[in-house]
Amino acid sequence: MVALPSADLKSLVDAARQGDRAALDDLVRATYGGTYTLAYRLTGNEDDARDVVQDAYLRAYRGLRRFRGDSQFTTWLYRITANCSANLLAKRARTRTEALSEDDPVVDIRPDSDPEQRMAGEDERARVVSALGILPWRLRQVIVLRDIYDLPHGSIASELGISEAAAKVRLHRARRRLRELLAADFGDGMGDSEESWDARAS
Amino acid sequence: MRGLAEIVRLRTGECREAVDAIAQIAAEEPDVDEKAAAHVTQCLRCQAEVAAYRRIVRHLRAMRHEGISPPVGSLAAVLAVLEAAAVEQNVASTTWVVRAAYVGGITVATAAAGAAGVMVWMSRRRLGLADTG
């Protein structure tokens, strides 16, 4: 991935808005790695990430004239990506008869589905990544957008098509579930075992 | 795997109610529930939980700067899709120009009559306004 200074990115955006095809291609190349990474984190798999990215760039291309230069181009692109991802996953959930709700038990669709077993031997970061990967997608999305990409609640709500209050509630629920999944790795507070708490309490 | 309920089993009701606030404090977010925040400042267990959650938040934020390699050929596929969209758009605008040129003759022929009609309508409207005003 080519990491460009934001001034260079801005001039590419300006040129692409004027219809400069080469600038558009350069703009895609410069932002592709970041957009794909976000799409992958949101969808949790390569095939969906590819579809989401393709959809997102197409929409960005068609809406480029509407892009307001005073906001960051990457932020704008990430919001489109979040929206495309939410649409794709919602459509998929609707077509599945046994669509999972947020409160259904966590199901790991990958092979070797015992999270604790798989997490053993991985370092702390990898455990967080794994836990995020096995969160139900509705919960994963809010964590990714808020805690990784630092999007404001309002932007998250509008891209996911829910109210801001609902987005906040979903974020609380997502964080609880993530914490729950990481209980074995991040301790239960003071880093003591429950036995020692029992002993102290008595 | 232990559930969250079990993690907080030994805590007070106030600790349980502070669970969401703990995550917010760890993430340094505003609008933390005041009652919960006040409890956390007094409770060592909750403070330890803030510290644990802060480690999780640190890992999440660091992921912002870690790229996942896209599969080979996926960038090329996107560029091809955009190329096709650009061609489609050009074809559409060319078609529009051709159509405009074709319809142009009729438009020019009717324009004069149309303009005359509008002027008649406007003067009638003006008269109407003058009558009511």
Ligand SMILES: [Zn+2]
């Ligand atoms: Zn407490």
